[in-house]
Amino acid sequence: MKKHIGLFSQYAIGVLFGWGLIISGMSNPQKILGFLDLAGLWDPSLMFVMLGAVLVGLGGFYIVSKKTQAFFGGALHIPTRRDITKPLIIGSLIFGAGWGIAGFCPGPALVALGAGHLKALVFIVAMLAGMELCERFFSAHKKASSQV
């Protein structure tokens, strides 16, 4: 029973996160690009999204730091690494370049797919291919890939 409620909770949190993206405007690639375009007409909205998310998130992660178990059971899978590595920086720079080209990142692309946009589907397929490419040819650092 608890397992089923757990899976429902996965679904509900997925929907909630999607709603957050929709309400904040982040499911719209043009709004992301408006933020990234410092030299043009600049839309600061994304800063407010991050501010709201991190303010609430700080509380959540503070509470979880006092716990050892997740509500639905099992140990906490929270990353412990603190080393700043080349893959971390290079990967993030490549991610940012792709983000700046189309204004899509993984979450908003899934929401845009659900809103019926075929280009979002193409983006997601290409994204999966990019992930697979990394797994295939750069798997020496695979251990790190599951950790934030």
Place this chain on the structure above:
Amino acid sequence: MQIDWISFTPIPSLLGGMILGVAAALYVLLHGRILGISGIISGLLHPKLSDSAWRLILVFGLVSAPFMAALFFGIFPVVEIESSWFAVVIAGLLVGFGAQYGSGCTSGHGICGLSRLSPRSLVATLSFMGAGFLTVFVLRHLIGV
């Protein structure tokens, strides 16, 4: 720097951001994991049966969010994609590769990582934001796409 006052949405963006924070906080409290979308998706590439159902269900939640928003609130998301098909493919490849190589994306590093004061995630967030600013500058103002 000129602010785009017409597009700027401080209140909905702050509110929507707080909802993202609530989702991330609930996720770690209930399921004990970081709500990092790229990591959750990439775990589906080489699926193990016991480890796939929850990932698929969460992804389905995100995909069905527009439908559920329309159903419950009558809200329809604004999605404007002006990039060409070619640009979308290149962007997808880079985002996928980069998120995998850099161990996270805007949700995992940006929202969750900053919320738990992770130095790695701070470096990642500054890196992808910097690269994003530079890419848009080059594309829009130097090349003029």
